[in-house]
Amino acid sequence: MLDNKKGTDLPFTKLPDAKCPAHAPADHPKVPPEKVGILLANLGTPDNYDYWSMRRYLNEFLSDRRVIDYAPWKWQPLLQLIILTKRPFSSGAAYKSIWNEDKGESPLMTITRDQTAAIRDKMVEVFGDKVEVDFCMRYGNPSTKAKVQEMVDKGCQKILFFPLYPHYAGATSATANDQFFRALMEQAWQPSARTVAPYFEHPEYIDALAQSVETAYAKAENRPDILVVSYHGMPQRYLRQGDPYHCQCQKTTRLLKERLGWADTDIVTTFQSVFGPEEWLRPYTVEHVAELAKQGKKRIAVMAPAFSADCIETLEEINEEIRESFEHAGGEEFTYIPCLNDDPAHIQALSTVIMDNLKGWLD
Template sequence: MLDTSKAMTRPQHAADDHPAFPPARVGVLLANLGTPDNYDYWSMRRYLNEFLSDRRVIDYSPWIWQPLLQLIILTKRPFTSGAAYKSIWNHEAGESPLMTITKDQTAKIKAAMQERYGDKVLVDFCMRYGNPSTKSKVREMRDAGCQKILFFPLYPHYAGATSATANDEFFRAMMQEKWQPTTRTVEPYYQHPKYIEALAQSIERAYADLETRPDILVCSYHGVPIRYLMEGDPYHCQCQKTTRLLKERLGWADTEIKTTFQSKFGPEEWLKPYTVEEVARLAEAGKKNIAVCAPAFSADCIETLEEINEEIKESFEHAGGEHFTYIPCLNDDDAHIEALSTVIGENLQGWLD
């Protein structure tokens, strides 16, 4: 909950019955994908229904997709997805790891903004699906006096199914406001030097802790249908550039790093190579010791903690792989927070500096 305790004031020379307002401030609203409230059937069904009903995520005709979703997928998938969430759930906090990590990231970014701007900036987070909703946080920021809001989708790479749908929801929330704040959205930061540096440092630390250097680093990005690339989505190109910049920063050869894509869903062909298949091929080709990182995720979540560290690891080991190392997302690592805070500062120029 945002602090709305600042003294309320009326505009100069206003009548006594004029509504009072809090002092004008700037809001920084971080946005991540979302999380179910719990891993039980109905919590999972609500979350999956919202997620899979998003036309940015599944763009098939609703006349075809919705009967399939409501009558078949949502009767079965909440059980399997719920079991997957249960296996990674933060039971102590009663929330998913994504929620815990996003809270930690927000707290650290808030401290960085406080140090730089004092009480002129408010920092909070929202989720595209589930809670806290984008609409509720936009309203809280408006009530707290934010006449300007910087909206920051926490996706290094742009994709219609991530950055765009987060922005869509933000603008829908803005449509409900009688007095709309001035707004900016943050562009993808997939090639920002501080982001690449944070990634490189995390790889170097992980490798330093291993007894044997991995034969190859697999950079596994969340996939999208290849049709999206053909329709103009820049996601594939941005992922490839991140891998190249990371390779150059590390000073590695092409044979030491590889780009793959995970989380295929539905009958369409998606961006290739598929991570789950590629790790098996690597094992069969003699690469018995591999490391996997997930540069497209700003925080560990179901796709990294369960899919990579369980399903993809199992595929590698089943094909004869011996040593599988998952390198965690940047999460609330200090270098990552510095990178995100730098991006925020660059986007606040002209508003505060």
């Protein structure tokens, strides 16, 4: 079995555990034992916060028609000539303020790697060497295409693809799946594939969220007057077109409220990260926290359940911009509740979701 493009043996023929199949002729290429790949996917991160790294990343992100669906003939001139001339500077400064300088990477990269390592330990404990666990990014590195190729080269004839978004949205789960399927299209021997559905109402996920709230409230010097549950926003138009994201976010908040045993007045749903001239899902977090302060809610807590890992939208936008909006309006105590990240309860919830989706492949 040769790579016709390069005229060389395929990568998996050189793996230490590759063997000639039983009953095959002696000159048959060696193949590795069949494995199942578990590929976690997150949004992505620039390689650095300098201008050109930011420009490359933003160009890939903002050129995705799932993210910005304006006609390219209208959008691309605006993007290339104006937005990508200016925005890499402001976005780079925001990333610099949260950058993990010790590891030379964004917090999202660090956390996603830690999540992957923890999930790998759990999967290996259950399935041994039958699984390969890794992660990729929709934008930037490590790319989906590269990681799919690595898994195929290691003998993964089945791949479970897991977008790390609790809630479905075209601009998150769908575009991650799109990229996964594009990668599969390039495989001569295409592995079987499954994608993991949103887990916004999974009991273990809700319980992990509730535990994070309970822990934060127990540490607070004064109990917050209200919990603001802030989700990443999207244009109102997407909801009218049938995207279920808004409804799934509302259900997560309701289930969290019920799990905590709270009243409706103890919790509120808002949406952040508004971009462009369109009307987005409301209320806007940055405006609503200021309104809460003016209404006499001087102590608030904010969490972001739509993010599986802390990133620019939480560490910079919530903990800096949104905090500032609240305090400038008269707010006194602002508590940011971190994303679930690699918390053991979160890793357990994600592992349960994975094992549910592996049924029939690995039991």
